[in-house]
Every structure is written in C-alpha cells, then in structure tokens.
Amino acid sequence: MENDSRSAPLTPEERWGDLGLYGARGxxxxxxxxxGLDDRxxxxLPSVNTSRGLAIRLRYLTWDNRGDQWLRQAGITATDRTIARWKNGQQRPQPANLKKIDRAFWTCRRTCLAEYYKRRLWDDGRGTRIEIHPVGQEQVEPSRRRELRVRRxxxxxQWAAIVDxxxxxxxxALDxxxxxxxxxLGSDHSAYSYVSHLGFGV
Structure with a gap:
C-alpha cells in the first residue's frame, strides 16, 4: 500500500518454503x-470488484466522522468530487484504486475490530479453543506421508499479541x-507448523 508503513503480506510461496516438496498442501x-480472523x-463480503462490494467498502471507510482519511492513507489522490462520484455509483474507480480501496478497508476493519477480538478471544482468561487441521497429504506418496490427526x-x-x-x-510475528x-502439543508439534486450516470462533 502506498504511504503505508505496514509491510505487505508475503505470498504463500514466500512463507511456505519447502512445504510442497513432496506434495503436501497447506x-x-x-x-x-x-x-481465521479475516474470515470473521x-x-x-462481496469482492471489491462488484458494485455492491465496492459500495460496502466506501460506505464503511467514510462512515460518520472518518471522512476520507483511510482512503488518503492508502495513497488515493482522487479529488473529493471523484470520491463522491464513486460513492454515488456514478463513476467506477480504476483497477489500481480498487486495490487501494480494498487495502484501506481491511486496514480500517482490522483496527476497528482489534480490541473486540482481544476481549472475545481472551474470554476473561478462559481463552478460545482452536481445532487444528493438518496439511492435506492426498498428493504425497504413501511412503512419505505422516500420520496426522486433528488436534485441539x-x-x-497469546491472543493480544496475535491480534496486534x-x-x-x-x-x-504470527508465525x-x-x-x-x-x-x-509435545514432541509432535513440528508436524503442525503448517496446517490446512484452523477452526475457532470470535
């Protein structure tokens, strides 16, 4: 994101290393x-490329007294008049601006939800139970497969640090x-460094 000090998410290829060397998926x-947090x-939510998805994001980003600060922080330099036309559906942003609007939405959305997520997941010290689904091994040769089961x-x-x-x-930091x-999880913990997905609720 332009003018944003946050580092851009790494691609799966950059993060997975040799996970797929033998065909495992995760x-x-x-x-x-x-x-998991993004899903919730x-x-x-419709894609930003749809009229409804775009309208939802622009309404959320400029709701109440937010003005256009989130859009400007995302590097959007369009005039106030052009932004108003986007909001009214009279003009569609160019693809580059659609991407910036989507990034701005997620930055704003995460900031607004962070404290709620911390409280909800901490749950007065009781915490939240996670269901860990291991990597998919359907494409792995039988001789190289590991016996992995769903763990809970x-x-x-860690929730405050996770949400931050x-x-x-x-x-x-998340990794x-x-x-x-x-x-x-004990001696088997390294087998769950990579997963197919996690189940937990907020």
Whole structure:
C-alpha cells in the first residue's frame, strides 16, 4: 500500500518454503490465524470488484466522522468530487484504486475490530479453543506421508499479541506466535507448523 508503513503480506510461496516438496498442501500456522480472523471480519463480503462490494467498502471507510482519511492513507489522490462520484455509483474507480480501496478497508476493519477480538478471544482468561487441521497429504506418496490427526488446544495468553500482529500485517510475528502455541502439543508439534486450516470462533 502506498504511504503505508505496514509491510505487505508475503505470498504463500514466500512463507511456505519447502512445504510442497513432496506434495503436501497447506499454509503456515501464522497465515491460518490471519485467515481465521479475516474470515470473521469480512464473512460473506462481496469482492471489491462488484458494485455492491465496492459500495460496502466506501460506505464503511467514510462512515460518520472518518471522512476520507483511510482512503488518503492508502495513497488515493482522487479529488473529493471523484470520491463522491464513486460513492454515488456514478463513476467506477480504476483497477489500481480498487486495490487501494480494498487495502484501506481491511486496514480500517482490522483496527476497528482489534480490541473486540482481544476481549472475545481472551474470554476473561478462559481463552478460545482452536481445532487444528493438518496439511492435506492426498498428493504425497504413501511412503512419505505422516500420520496426522486433528488436534485441539485452548489458547489463552497469546491472543493480544496475535491480534496486534494481525492488525499490523506482521506475518513473521504470527508465525512465531503459532510456534509457541503448537509447542504445547509435545514432541509432535513440528508436524503442525503448517496446517490446512484452523477452526475457532470470535
């Protein structure tokens, strides 16, 4: 994002390393944590490329006293008149601006939800139970497959740091936090550095 100090998310290829060397399919635990929070932040949200998806994002970004600050922080230099035409559906942003609008929406959305997520996932010290689904091994040769099962663990102390890393787009920190979580699984913990997905609710 232009004029944004947050680091852009790494691509799956940059994060997965040699995960797919033998055909396993999955993502790092940090990526899965971020996806889980993103899914709940934008569940059933239409794409920014649709008229409805664009309208939802622009309405959210300029709601109440927010003005156009989030759009400007995203590097959008269009005039106020042009932005008004976008909001009224009279003009469609160029693809580059659509991407910036989407980035601005997610930055704003994460910031607005961060404190709620911390409280909800901490749950007065009770924490939140995570269901860990191992990587898919359908494409792995039988001789190289590992016996992996769905694991369940209650996460308590890491939620504030997880949400802060998610809000800051810090995938390296999320991966480190994930390693601290799966270390509680015992000697088999390294088999869950990568997962197919995580199940948890907020």
């Amino acid at each position: 993502m790092s635990g940090g990526e899965a944590l971020a996806r 932040a934008g569940r059933q 663990i209650t996460v308590r102390r 890393a998610w809000n800051s787009n810090d995938y390296a 480190d936090l994930w390693q601290s979580i799966v270390s509680d």
